[in-house]
Amino acid sequence: MFRVNELSFSALQKLLRQLKLVRVLDLQHAPLEKLPNEIGNLMHLRYLDLRGVLINDLPKSVKNLRNLRTLDVRNTEVKHLPAGINELQHLRHLFLSSFRDRENGFVKMDGGGKHFVKLQTLSGIESDEDLVKQLRNLTSLRKLYIGKMTQANSGDFCQSLERMTKLRSLTVLSESPLDQSIKMESLTKSTKNLEELKLKVPMKKLPEWFGSLNCLHSLYLFKNFLTEDPFPILGKLPSLAILTLASSAYKNSIVNFPPGGFPKLKLLRILGMENWTTWMPIEKGSMPEIQFLLIADCPRLFNKLTRWLQSPYQP
Structure with missing residues (x-):
């Protein structure tokens, strides 16, 4: 070295x-x-x-x-990889930008990386029409972080994603408005082994495949437009230990945890949920392993939450 x-x-x-x-x-x-x-x-x-x-x-x-x-x-x-770099056929890990540094943008790559057949990590790539099609060749990917996803590209992206049966970590970011929702409903094969999932995409409800994320350990949902309560689905995930909900436009004003829900949850973060006003009593058996609770920028929820925290609670 x-x-x-x-x-x-x-x-x-x-x-x-x-x-x-x-x-x-x-x-x-x-x-x-x-x-x-x-x-x-x-x-x-x-x-x-x-x-x-x-x-x-x-x-x-x-x-x-x-x-x-x-x-x-x-x-x-x-911000742009040189032509010919996708000829590096032995490349296993390509780190272009990090989720933590996402405000600085993503990196473009000509040719879509179709020769990266051994690639296991692709982090910080910028979506475009050609790239999302070429991704179908990257069947060895275990970690994918892609930004600037659009509605126009999302169909081809999901078709490529379905070939990535080894995928363990997926991060998808989009700046599209709600009326240009990202089409992710068709996913099945590529999501069943996911252990980490981060989504910043416009969607009104969680796709059905969320209910089969039995291996999921960490989930980060932010700047979505959910109109349906996500907790009945998320609470049934058997391996979920870390959950972050941030800056969502979720319109429901009630935080309601299902009985017996979140059996493995240890860390819960609720950030910037301005519409939430009521924290319902947690049913016995819900969140039995919770260790850390972080709530920030939820001004309408804070007062009632303070009263809840002062009351006795037995999981």
């Missing part, structure tokens, strides 16, 4: 000419604005970490890194 810290462009350029056999290159937060083309000569390189490096693009020579397994460009200024 070789780690580079605080190198100038010229010093790194000189160094790369000497490191023909290096396999791991960690340049996290190096004070660079550009990478030398010589990086493409590292034919044995398997791991390239560029997190926090203030580069705007990758040199075209990265397409020569035929043995690369992991490429990480999170928290950089890279």
Whole structure:
């Protein structure tokens, strides 16, 4: 393993000419604005970490890194991958942006990555018409994080998603208004083994396949437009341990937990639910393993919740 810290462009350029056999290159937060083309000569390189490096693009020579397994460009200024990068057929993990840093946008990729047949992680990719079709070739994916999903692309996206039977983590973000809802109702095969799910998509109710998410451990729903109570469905998920509901336009004013619901829930976060006014008494047997409860920016709920917390409760 070789780690580079605080190198100038010229010093790194000189160094790369000497490191023909290096396999791991960690340049996290190096004070660079550009990478030398010589990086493409590292034919044995398997791991390239560029997190926090203030580069705007990758040199075209990265397409020569035929043995690369992991490429990480999170928290950089890279917004577009160079042509030819989808020829890296041994790539396993491609980290483009993180969910935590989602406000900085996503990364575009020409060609859709159809040759990434061994790819297991694709994080922070921007949706487009070609990409969502090419995703059907990525049947080894275990983690997918995709942004800027549109109604027009969602049909092809779901068809591609159904081929990803190994998927364990799925994050889909959309900026579409409610009248351009994302079509996710048809999913079945790709969701049954999901352990983590994050959705920021316009939808009026939870799709039916939510009821079969028996492996789901963590769920994050935010900026949805739910008009139906999600708790009867979510409360029956046998493995759900972490639930976050944030900034939803859910119109129901009542927080009502079903009897015996949420058998494994340990962490519940309710954020920015402005319409919620009433927290109903939790039935005996509901949330028996709850450990952490976080409520923020729910001004109409707070007073009544305070009274509920002061009353005795036995799960």
